[in-house]
Amino acid sequence: MSDKSDTQNRGPAEPKPQEAGADADVAFSRRVPTGDSLPRDICDRCGFIHYVNPKIVVGSVVTHDGKFMLCRRAIEPRRGFWTLPAGFMEQGETTEEGARREAMEEANADIVLRDLLAIYNIPRIAQVQIMYRAELKFPSFSAGEESLEVALFEWDEIPWEELAFPSVYWALTQFRSVMDKPFIAPFTNPEGETDNLFPKRPAPGV
Amino acid sequence: MSDKSDTQNRGPAEPKPQEAGADADVAFSRRVPTGDSLPRDICDRCGFIHYVNPKIVVGSVVTHDGKFMLCRRAIEPRRGFWTLPAGFMEQGETTEEGARREAMEEANADIVLRDLLAIYNIPRIAQVQIMYRAELKFPSFSAGEESLEVALFEWDEIPWEELAFPSVYWALTQFRSVMDKPFIAPFTNPEGETDNLFPKRPAPGV
Numbered sequence: 533m534s535d536k537s538d539t540q541n542r543g544p545a546e547p548k549p550q551e552a553g554a555d556a557d558v559a560f561s562r563r564v565p566t567g568d569s570l571p572r573d574i575c576d577r578c579g580f581i582h583y584v585n586p587k588i589v590v591g592s593v594v595t596h597d598g599k600f601m602l603c604r605r606a607i608e609p610r611r612g613f614w615t616l617p618a619g620f621m622e623q624g625e626t627t628e629e630g631a632r633r634e635a636m637e638e639a640n641a642d643i644v645l646r647d648l649l650a651i652y653n654i655p656r657i658a659q660v661q662i663m664y665r666a667e668l669k670f671p672s673f674s675a676g677e678e679s680l681e682v683a684l685f686e687w688d689e690i691p692w693e694e695l696a697f698p699s700v701y702w703a704l705t706q707f708r709s710v711m712d713k714p715f716i717a718p719f720t721n722p723e724g725e726t727d728n729l730f731p732k733r734p735a736p737g738v
Numbered sequence: 739m740s741d742k743s744d745t746q747n748r749g750p751a752e753p754k755p756q757e758a759g760a761d762a763d764v765a766f767s768r769r770v771p772t773g774d775s776l777p778r779d780i781c782d783r784c785g786f787i788h789y790v791n792p793k794i795v796v797g798s799v800v801t802h803d804g805k806f807m808l809c810r811r812a813i814e815p816r817r818g819f820w821t822l823p824a825g826f827m828e829q830g831e832t833t834e835e836g837a838r839r840e841a842m843e844e845a846n847a848d849i850v851l852r853d854l855l856a857i858y859n860i861p862r863i864a865q866v867q868i869m870y871r872a873e874l875k876f877p878s879f880s881a882g883e884e885s886l887e888v889a890l891f892e893w894d895e896i897p898w899e900e901l902a903f904p905s906v907y908w909a910l911t912q913f914r915s916v917m918d919k920p921f922i923a924p925f926t927n928p929e930g931e932t933d934n935l936f937p938k939r940p941a942p943g944v
Contacts, residue, residue: 582788628926658830
């Protein structure tokens with residue numbers, strides 16, 4: 533995964549056509565295509581319609597021997613902060629395959645998915661995050677290209693003040709709350725937290 | 739929702755840039771952008787990078803008094819066949835808001851979402867379907883613009899041979915199998931059914 537397809541970019545989900553690059557010579561107007569109901573960016577020159585829909589992030593809370601695997605980000609946004617293995621789903625794969633691929637890319641970790649932990653909505657950046665409960669297949673991992681380091685943390689050792697994104701906090705704490713349950717109904721955003729802000733309360737159980 | 743943002747199009751998830759329109763004058767090459775790891779369509783003229791990620795369909799199995807709400811499609815693909823209220827998620831909404839919007843658009847139905855029924859992956863068309871269990875808020879509905887008619891069916895009256903898509907069958911039968919359970923772990927594709935083919939077996943309980 534490159535910085536272009538980064539996990540939880542806090543800016544717009546992708547550059548607008550007008551911002552496509554320094555050498556860009558794009559001329560898009562925003563209008564409703566024939567037979568459509570919403571305005572879209574349409575190239576004035578060639579008629580290309582740039583449909584933009586929400587993007588899917590797939591990832592997982594990975595545990596081993598009761599410890600939690602976190603990756604310290606080597607890329608922006610939030611370089612140096614800790615995150616879960618997760619990233620943009622690509623064409624041609626399933627959500628489960630994407631979550632396994634991200635663990636391999638970011639942590640060289642072979643994981644086994646258990647079940648669905650949560651679906652988070654971040655409408656501000658048009659992102660849907662699909663997060664699984666997972667386990668390491670072997671106690672073997674290392675930093676992938678996009679990670680500075682990868683580590684297993686005891687719950688009390690998790691660097692709560694250095695988490696990269698609010699949804700990392702959501703996933704860890706929600707995971708912890710159902711750790712002993714073999715079957716769960718998946719979580720959604722914690723109540724009232726639609727805006728991707730960090731929670732003000734401390735992590736429960738810390 | 740227009741035919742451009744149609745629910746479960748059995749062709750590619752969206753036109754390739756090269757096929758953007760009859761008057762198109764687009765010149766895209768497929769190559770790996772700087773800092774990326776996968777090839778993308780890039781405009782030879784302006785440098786615009788056309789990222790394409792899987793699209794999300796949001797919808798629901800809507801019941802009322804033990805009956806199932808289905809919509810007969812007024813648009814292609816599968817015009818004249820019966821489907822669940824579902825469609826492409828748009829930017830700026832949550833998955834739940836999208837599912838409610840689709841029920842309103844296709845069936846003029848105000849629905850209450852209960853919980854997550856399933857996440858289906860259709861990688862062949864780069865689609866992830868997020869389906870909820872829902873109920874009619876009032877026993878009031880009618881055909882929206884994209885429906886020829888909308889009706890409530892007893893289980894045994896469901897027109898199984900005239901369902902629009904395999905995932906409609908999956909959602910109905912999986913819903914039925916957990917109808918009495920207040921909390922469920924969501925379903926995924928029925929085993930082995932990744933290719934969006936209609937099941938050969940008859941619907942259980944019919």
